[in-house]
Amino acid sequence: MTIVPELEARKLSVDYGAGRSSLAALDAIDLAVNPGDFVAILGPSGSGKTTLLNVFAGLVPPSRGEALFRGQPIVAPSADRSMVFQRHALLPWLNVVDNVAFPLKLRGLDKRRRLNAVTPLLIQVGLSEFADKPVWTLSGGMQQRVGLARALAADPGVLLLDEPLGALDAITREDLQRVLLDLWASSAKTAVLITHDIEEAAFLATHLVVLSPRPGRVVARFKLPFSRRVAAGEEPRAVRAEPDFTAIKAELRGILDKYAAGARARVEA
Amino acid sequence: MTTELFVIEHGLPDRVAEYASKRRVRIPRPLLFIGGSAVFWLGVWWALAAVQVVPPLFLPTPSAVFARALSVTASGYADATLLQHAGASLFRVLSALAAAWVVAVPLGIGMGVSPAIRGIFDPVIEAYRPVPPLAYLPLVIIWFGIGEEAKILLIFLAIVPAIALSTAAGVRSVPLERINAARTLGATRWQVLAHVILPNALPEILVGTRIGLAVGWSTLVAAELVAAQRGLGFMIWTASNFLVTDIVLVGILSIAAIAFVMEFTMRWLERRLTPWKDKQ
Numbered sequence: 001m002t003i004v005p006e007l008e009a010r011k012l013s014v015d016y017g018a019g020r021s022s023l024a025a026l027d028a029i030d031l032a033v034n035p036g037d038f039v040a041i042l043g044p045s046g047s048g049k050t051t052l053l054n055v056f057a058g059l060v061p062p063s064r065g066e067a068l069f070r071g072q073p074i075v076a077p078s079a080d081r082s083m084v085f086q087r088h089a090l091l092p093w094l095n096v097v098d099n100v101a102f103p104l105k106l107r108g109l110d111k112r113r114r115l116n117a118v119t120p121l122l123i124q125v126g127l128s129e130f131a132d133k134p135v136w137t138l139s140g141g142m143q144q145r146v147g148l149a150r151a152l153a154a155d156p157g158v159l160l161l162d163e164p165l166g167a168l169d170a171i172t173r174e175d176l177q178r179v180l181l182d183l184w185a186s187s188a189k190t191a192v193l194i195t196h197d198i199e200e201a202a203f204l205a206t207h208l209v210v211l212s213p214r215p216g217r218v219v220a221r222f223k224l225p226f227s228r229r230v231a232a233g234e235e236p237r238a239v240r241a242e243p244d245f246t247a248i249k250a251e252l253r254g255i256l257d258k259y260a261a262g263a264r265a266r267v268e269a
Numbered sequence: 270m271t272t273e274l275f276v277i278e279h280g281l282p283d284r285v286a287e288y289a290s291k292r293r294v295r296i297p298r299p300l301l302f303i304g305g306s307a308v309f310w311l312g313v314w315w316a317l318a319a320v321q322v323v324p325p326l327f328l329p330t331p332s333a334v335f336a337r338a339l340s341v342t343a344s345g346y347a348d349a350t351l352l353q354h355a356g357a358s359l360f361r362v363l364s365a366l367a368a369a370w371v372v373a374v375p376l377g378i379g380m381g382v383s384p385a386i387r388g389i390f391d392p393v394i395e396a397y398r399p400v401p402p403l404a405y406l407p408l409v410i411i412w413f414g415i416g417e418e419a420k421i422l423l424i425f426l427a428i429v430p431a432i433a434l435s436t437a438a439g440v441r442s443v444p445l446e447r448i449n450a451a452r453t454l455g456a457t458r459w460q461v462l463a464h465v466i467l468p469n470a471l472p473e474i475l476v477g478t479r480i481g482l483a484v485g486w487s488t489l490v491a492a493e494l495v496a497a498q499r500g501l502g503f504m505i506w507t508a509s510n511f512l513v514t515d516i517v518l519v520g521i522l523s524i525a526a527i528a529f530v531m532e533f534t535m536r537w538l539e540r541r542l543t544p545w546k547d548k549q
Contacts, residue, residue, distance in 0.1 A: 057453050079455030089450035092545035093468050103454040106464070136545040147450075154454045 004071050006158050006190045007033040007056050007081075011065035013215075014051050024215035025051045028065065031209060031218065033158070038184055038191045038227055040205035042198065042252065044259050048216030049194045053160050056192060057083050070157070079103060082156040084147045084164040092136040096127055099135055099146050103154035121149045124186070125179055141172035148176075148183060159184070161193040165200065177203060178236060185231035198252045202226065202245060203236075210252065213259050220255055224248065329515040334522070337515040346516055347507045349499045355523055357499035361417070361492065362485045365424035369481060373429045374474060377436025381470070382462070387437065398430040402488040406495070415496035427488040428481035432474065439473025440466055472539065472546040479535035486528050 012029040015022045025048040033039050043049045054060040055067045058077040067074045069081060082103070083089075090099050098105075100121060101114040109117070122128045125145040130138065135146055144164055151159055164180075165173045177200060184191050184204075195201050201208055204227050210220040226245055230236050239245060311331055317323075318330040325333070341351040349357075379386040397405075402423055409426075413419040443466050451465045493502030501520050508516035539546070 054449075057449070059449055059452070077449070077452040079453070081453060082455075083450055083453040085446040085450055087446065088444035089446045091447070091465065091468070092548070093471070093543070102451075102464070106451075106455045106457075106460055134545060136548045150454070160453065 003034055005032040005034050005068075006037075006070060007031075007192065008068040008071075009052070009055070009065065010068070012052075012055065012062050012067055013064040014048065014055060014060060015063045026055075027215035027217050029216065029218060033190055033192060033207075035190055036188055037206050038193070038204055039207045039209065040193045040195060040201035041209050041211060042195060042201045042256070043211030043216060044213050044256060044263070045196065046214045047211040048214060049211050050162060052211075052216065053083070053162050053192060053194050056158070057081055057160050079106075079154040080157045081160055082151040082154040083160040083162060084144075084151045086163045086166045087140075087143075090135045090143060090146055090150070092134070095132050095134050096138070096146055097122065097131045100127075100149045100153050102150060118149070118153050121153055124183065125149045139172075141168055141176060144168065144176055145179060148180060152183060152187060152189070157190060159189055159191040161191060163194050163196070166195070166197075173197075173200070174236075180204065181227055181230060184227075198249055198256065199240070202248050202252065203230075203240065208252075210255055213263065222248065222252075326512065327514055329518065334515045334518045338519045338522075341516065341519055346513075347504055349504075351504075351519070351523065354499055354501050354504045354520075355527065357497075357503075358489055358493070358501045358524075359527070361421050361500065362424055362482070362489055365421045365428055365485055366478070366482060368421070368425050369428035369432055369485075370478070372425075373432035373477075373481075374436050376429075377433040377474075377477075378440055378462075378467070378470070380433065380437035381440025382466070390433070391437075394430045394433060397426075398434075402427045403491045406491055410495060420492040420495075420497070423492045424485045424488050428485045431481035431484055432477040435473045435477030435480070436470055439470030439477075442473065443469040472543040475535065475539045475543065479532065479539070482531050482535065483528065486524070486531065489524070 009029045009031040012026060012031075013024065014026040015024050017023055029052060031039075031052075041049045041052060051060060055062055056069075056074065058074045058081065061075075069078075074081075091102065094102070097115065097118060100118045101109075104114045104117055119128070122131055125148060127142070127145055127149065130142065135143055138146070147164060161180075165176050168176065180191075181204060183189075193201070193204060202224060205222075205224050206227055208220075208222040208224055209218055211217065212219045226239050230239055314328075315331050318325065318328050318333075322328075329337075338351065343350070345351070345353070347354075376386075376390060380390055381387075405426070406423055409419050409423050413422055447465055447469065448461055451461050456464065489500070490502035490505065493500040494506060497503035501524050505517050505520035508514075508520065
């Protein structure tokens, strides 16, 4: 019996614009995301990684090739693939609970059932004390916790994470990486994370894909053990300090530096 | 914002402590400025009237105007008391505002969402918006007569662009991430409109309403020029025909006072309803 991937890209290409001024964002991407995977997509800016996530979300149509969710072509956004953004995605006029319960409101659940459903999530992301606070009064890290909890409240098959921790300071970021990992492990969901942070990608991903600068092509694939080990109870700080972890980071750094050097050479030429 | 000094409990020299304790009365700073400004200009007015730079017929003293205001409140002028005049004017402006809301908010949402709707209405609104209502008042009279509807229509026409254009701007200012996030959480087009776009545009709709109220209120005098029996604008025009300067001043000050109260009420409403504005 073969496993049907949660998400799949087959020779997926995306061009922006048409005719002579068209710009190739993604070129012939092949990628399969299996149930329970945590896939990180790492790439320099302009590598089309956000475009890839938007195609999986159903927000951008493929120009050529296919994007599939559980074997079916993706044609429109759906709560099966809920997305977390870096910022501006919460509803600032609602408080924390109502933001988290928003996907359930869209489904027409009454207030009591909404509250019952999201209470465990609020506790899990550490927001239960802030339940009735308006979200605009929260710090950036707290707001991202709301965003994560809200995406999970939609009970999606796949979590699409568009640099959700990109605007946070280093310490808050590490905190939230831990929160994200716990949520992923305890919910057994599939996750796809876009990031340009090497450490974050290496720490969280079970599978890591590196994209080249525009047009984005897959240039490297890694299978990584670290997130599963942390989820199984190992100490994150110890894992981060391991030689294996450091070696992977150095290798990824080498790949990205090559492209950065290429970009510099083009600018100087 | 309040004016206060920080107070150190111990170790202050006596005179400083005394000074600090004296300044514990809190007066909101804006009120201080407004009060100070009012006192200053009343003083200037009173001085000018007292030395009779111009005859009292043209510039009565503040106390004479105040006395007149009391008598107009009690016994009326031009067949109505001050409150009745103010009530008639307020009724016209508020009905025009209500009608403008019903038309301009949906129109503005349409203009913000659909380029086609924007293409059809934007040029028309932008073309007539800068024309002073006094200029198209004759046309309104030719088409709609001199009744109450024509007056309300004139004020309505002055208010609509302000609300429609700010609503459209508010709709267009919604961050794309907010809309896309809602769509990936399962929102339909209508749900995006109702739960994301509309609440997001509320601050701009309120700003448009505040501007519209100011524009409408200033159109009022023009609307009440023709065949009105009541209203602050009508009262001013009647009094001016008979050179009753103190009533003219009472009317102008009443219009200013009401506009001031409306402006502050709207600002209070904005802070109350959309405290998240500019804090995202």
